[in-house]
Amino acid sequence: MDMETTLAPKMTAANVNVFYGDKRAIEDVSIDVSREHVTAFIGPSGCGKSTFLRTLNRMNDTIANARVEGLIELDGEDIYGPAMEVEQLRARVGMVFQKPNPFPKSIYENVAYGPRIHGFAAGKVELDAMVERALVRAGLWEEVKDRLSESGTALSGGQQQRLCIARAIAVDPEVILMDEPCSALDPIATAKIEELIHELRGRYAIVIVTHNMQQAARVSQRTAFFHLGVLVEYGETTEIFTNPRQKRTEDYITGRYG
Amino acid sequence: MSDALRIDPTDWRTDTMRRRIRARYAAERRFRLAGLAAILISVGFLAFLLITMFVNGIGGLDWTFLTGSDATDPDRVGIWGAFKGSLLTMLVTIALAFPIGVLSAVYLEEYAPRNRWTDVIEVSINNLAAVPSIIFGLLGLAVFLNTMHLPRSAPLVGGLTLALMTMPVIVIAGRNAIKSVPPSIRDAALGVGASRIQVVFHHVLPLALPGILTGTIIGMARALGETAPLLMIGMRAFIASPPQGFTDPATALPVQIFLWSDEVSRGFVEKTSAAIIVLLAFMLVMNGLAIYLRNRFETRW
Numbered sequence: 217m218d219m220e221t222t223l224a225p226k227m228t229a230a231n232v233n234v235f236y237g238d239k240r241a242i243e244d245v246s247i248d249v250s251r252e253h254v255t256a257f258i259g260p261s262g263c264g265k266s267t268f269l270r271t272l273n274r275m276n277d278t279i280a281n282a283r284v285e286g287l288i289e290l291d292g293e294d295i296y297g298p299a300m301e302v303e304q305l306r307a308r309v310g311m312v313f314q315k316p317n318p319f320p321k322s323i324y325e326n327v328a329y330g331p332r333i334h335g336f337a338a339g340k341v342e343l344d345a346m347v348e349r350a351l352v353r354a355g356l357w358e359e360v361k362d363r364l365s366e367s368g369t370a371l372s373g374g375q376q377q378r379l380c381i382a383r384a385i386a387v388d389p390e391v392i393l394m395d396e397p398c399s400a401l402d403p404i405a406t407a408k409i410e411e412l413i414h415e416l417r418g419r420y421a422i423v424i425v426t427h428n429m430q431q432a433a434r435v436s437q438r439t440a441f442f443h444l445g446v447l448v449e450y451g452e453t454t455e456i457f458t459n460p461r462q463k464r465t466e467d468y469i470t471g472r473y474g
Numbered sequence: 475m476s477d478a479l480r481i482d483p484t485d486w487r488t489d490t491m492r493r494r495i496r497a498r499y500a501a502e503r504r505f506r507l508a509g510l511a512a513i514l515i516s517v518g519f520l521a522f523l524l525i526t527m528f529v530n531g532i533g534g535l536d537w538t539f540l541t542g543s544d545a546t547d548p549d550r551v552g553i554w555g556a557f558k559g560s561l562l563t564m565l566v567t568i569a570l571a572f573p574i575g576v577l578s579a580v581y582l583e584e585y586a587p588r589n590r591w592t593d594v595i596e597v598s599i600n601n602l603a604a605v606p607s608i609i610f611g612l613l614g615l616a617v618f619l620n621t622m623h624l625p626r627s628a629p630l631v632g633g634l635t636l637a638l639m640t641m642p643v644i645v646i647a648g649r650n651a652i653k654s655v656p657p658s659i660r661d662a663a664l665g666v667g668a669s670r671i672q673v674v675f676h677h678v679l680p681l682a683l684p685g686i687l688t689g690t691i692i693g694m695a696r697a698l699g700e701t702a703p704l705l706m707i708g709m710r711a712f713i714a715s716p717p718q719g720f721t722d723p724a725t726a727l728p729v730q731i732f733l734w735s736d737e738v739s740r741g742f743v744e745k746t747s748a749a750i751i752v753l754l755a756f757m758l759v760m761n762g763l764a765i766y767l768r769n770r771f772e773t774r775w
């Protein structure tokens with residue numbers, strides 16, 4: 217891709233194939249994930265966006281019949297290589313899911329869980345500070361600071377999703393993957409998440425899957441268009457939306473199929 | 475304009491409509507009556523059992539009875555010996571069946587690959603839960619007494635035998651409880667870098683615990699009432715003093731009831747009923763505990 221990048225990409229994927237049993241869901245995808253931009257994956261439902269996203273933090277490992285081929289690197293390290301510990305990888309490459317999935321525990325415990333299992337905090341004071349910082353960065357602190365001991369599942373959908381973002385942020389990831397994070401939210405909650413993505417940009421490399429093209433245009437600087445498991449086109453978001461090089465991309469963004 | 479396209483509002487007051495509504499109401503009433511009758515039948519039997527046992531047995535429930543052991547004279551018999559035998563037996567059963575059952579359930583649900591072998595194991599466990607208890611008694615006799623030469627009539631052997639019987643029940647209840655934990659919770663924990671063991675112990679098991687406990691207690695209550703397998707391994711001897719340990723000869727509540735009900739002396743009729751009251755009270759406490767634990771630990775989403 218001939219786009220001007222000042223820094224080396226955060227993640228690179230080269231000739232990635234993903235199979236579910238015998239069925240190939242991702243076909244020979246190569247892509248760089250920029251460290252200072254938001255990258256959006258768009259494409260019709262079932263084209264493999266989630267599947268590809270989940271290869272980036274090896275969540276596909278949990279699916280019994282899924283198989284990944286090809287090379288995926290995080291800062292030049294092969295994430296499927298023997299030297300990579302998958303638990304550490306998932307802390308470094310955090311994930312926010314389509315449906316908000318807070319633990320049925322308190323708001324505090326939700327955010328503190330990651331730092332706890334990785335032994336980040338030396339004591340209660342330090343852990344408190346980490347929880348607060350994560351909640352502040354996720355734009356949720358003001359709303360929940362007086363009720364940290366209430367259940368995370370009692371929050372509204374949008375708040376739950378920001379809690380999940382806080383939970384991911386709390387382990388200080390380098391990359392945050394979001395799989396249609398707003399598809400279960402109302403427009404106001406969606407706007408808040410989009411605003412949050414703007415604020416988080418630069419601090420974390422962000423990849424967001426969305427089937428909402430306006431959203432991709434609003435939040436991302438890079439857009440990758442997938443179709444039937446193939447990466448059709450990848451480039452600057454403005455280019456993709458105003459001047460696509462591929463016929464299929466143009467058909468999709470002008471709403472001719474989807 | 476065809477009939478299907480008419481736009482005038484439906485007339486809900488025609489005779490046909492009214493007849494439909496009346497028929498619907500009648501069906502509702504019939505269903506409610508049938509349901510009520512079904513409940514009354516089971517409640518009636520339970521009430522009959524409780525009342526007869528209570529009337530017959532309450533006179534036999536005195537201090538001597540509650541603290542004594544078996545005797546030849548019906549006036550001097552007591553239930554404590556059999557109660558303690560049951561208690562020791564249950565302790566062995568739960569100490570064995572609970573951890574092994576839960577570990578098997580976790581392994582099968584969270585770790586085992588889905589293949590022919592796990593299918594075979596699954597079918598075997600389901601079948602094991604349906605095997606008549608007398609067969610487990612024979613198994614206990616063959617394995618624990620004849621092969622391993624453990625002491626006859628001991629709560630240890632009784633507990634081991636009942637554990638074999640209870641384990642599949644716990645495995646099945648455990649698997650169902652684990653299965654009902656939403657996958658999104660596992661994803662959430664894995665997503666922040668939890669290992670599989672951490673996912674299981676921090677999230678899945680705590681959420682599955684109410685279901686596991688309920689299943690366990692139901693299995694234990696069943697084991698508590700089991701008589702046949704204990705007869706097979708010799709827990710039917712005449713024992714005049716309560717067991718002091720897991721290897722002492724002992725009997726158990728249901729076996730004691732069975733033995734007394736066989737006595738010719740009329741004084742034993744009252745004692746049999748009194749023993750049934752004690753056994754039922756023990757079971758009620760266990761079931762109450764199951765309900766309490768379920769309500770206490772249940773997660774509401």
Ligand SMILES: Nc1ncnc2c1ncn2[C@@H]1O[C@H](COP(=O)(O)OP(=O)(O)O)[C@@H](O)[C@H]1O
Pocket residue numbers: 236241259260261262263264265266267268279
């Ligand atoms: N666990 C799975 N097992 C088998 N096939 C799957 C599984 N998950 C997804 N697929 C298939 O892979 C393809 C891509 O799915 P997905 O990545 O979820 O698409 P998207 O997120 O773009 O909607 C679809 O055809 C889907 O049916």
Ligand SMILES: [Mg+2]
Pocket residue numbers: 265266267395396
């Ligand atoms: Mg998807």
